[in-house]
Amino acid sequence: QVxxxxxxxxxxxxxxxxxxxxxxxxxxxxxYGMHWVRQTPGKGLEWVAFIRYDxxxxxYAEFVKGRFTxxxxxxxxxxxxxxxxxxxxxxxxxxCAKGAAVAPYFFxxxxxxxxxxxxx
Amino acid sequence: xxxxxxxxxxxxxxxxxRVTITCRASQGISNSLAWYQQKPGKAPKLLLYAASRLxxxxxxxxxxxxxxxxxxxxxxxxxxxxxxxxxxQQYHSTPPITFGQGTRLEIK
Numbered sequence: 580q581v582x583x584x585x586x587x588x589x590x591x592x593x594x595x596x597x598x599x600x601x602x603x604x605x606x607x608x609x610x611y612g613m614h615w616v617r618q619t620p621g622k623g624l625e626w627v628a629f630i631r632y633d634x635x636x637x638x639y640a641e642f643v644k645g646r647f648t649x650x651x652x653x654x655x656x657x658x659x660x661x662x663x664x665x666x667x668x669x670x671x672x673x674x675c676a677k678g679a680a681v682a683p684y685f686f687x688x689x690x691x692x693x694x695x696x697x698x699x
Numbered sequence: 700x701x702x703x704x705x706x707x708x709x710x711x712x713x714x715x716x717r718v719t720i721t722c723r724a725s726q727g728i729s730n731s732l733a734w735y736q737q738k739p740g741k742a743p744k745l746l747l748y749a750a751s752r753l754x755x756x757x758x759x760x761x762x763x764x765x766x767x768x769x770x771x772x773x774x775x776x777x778x779x780x781x782x783x784x785x786x787x788q789q790y791h792s793t794p795p796i797t798f799g800q801g802t803r804l805e806i807k
Binding site for chain 1: 731733735741742743744745748749754786788790793794795796797798799800801
C-alpha cells in the first residue's frame, strides 16, 4: 500500500533553515508528481510546491518562492523540501502528498505530516 | 489566483441527516474540483475528484455535483465516522492550487 512518511520537522529560529524529507513506498515514485502542502490553524490548508514526476518542472506558491526548494531523489524514493529564510508565518504542519494518476494537481495520498515551528 | 469559498464554515447535524456543503470558485473551474475529509490529528483524505467522481473505497453516501463556479458535496445519511472537517480544492488553474477554508461538521 502507498506510504508517505515525512521527517525533518522541528523548532528553528527566524531566518534559519530546515530540510524536510518524505520517504515514499508502495508505488512507482518516479512516475508521479509530488507536492508539499502545509496546514496552519489560522489559514487552513495551503499548497506549497509541486515537482513533476521526472523532476523537470517545479512550481511554488508565491509566499515561498525564492526561499523554498522542492526536489526528489528517485534512487531513494524520497521527496525533499529545503526551507531557507524561515519566518514565523511558516509555522505549520507540512504534508507531502502524491499527485493523482488522473491529474497530478490533486492529491490521492498524504503523509502524516511533520510540524515546523519557527520561533526565537 | 482562483479563490475558493466554502459554506457554511461550520454545521451541526445528527446521525442519519442529509448534509450539503457548498464550494464556490471565483471563476469557472470546469469541474476540476476535489473534496477531502480531515479528522483531528490526521491528514486529509480524498473523497471525490472531477467534482463528482468517487475515489475508490469511499462510501457511496458521499456524492458531488456542480458546474462552472458552484459545487456541492452531499452526505446522504450521516454516519458517526463522518463528523470531520471537509475541504474543497480546485486544480483547474495551477499553479497555484487553492483550497476552500473548510467546513467543520459537528454532532448536534
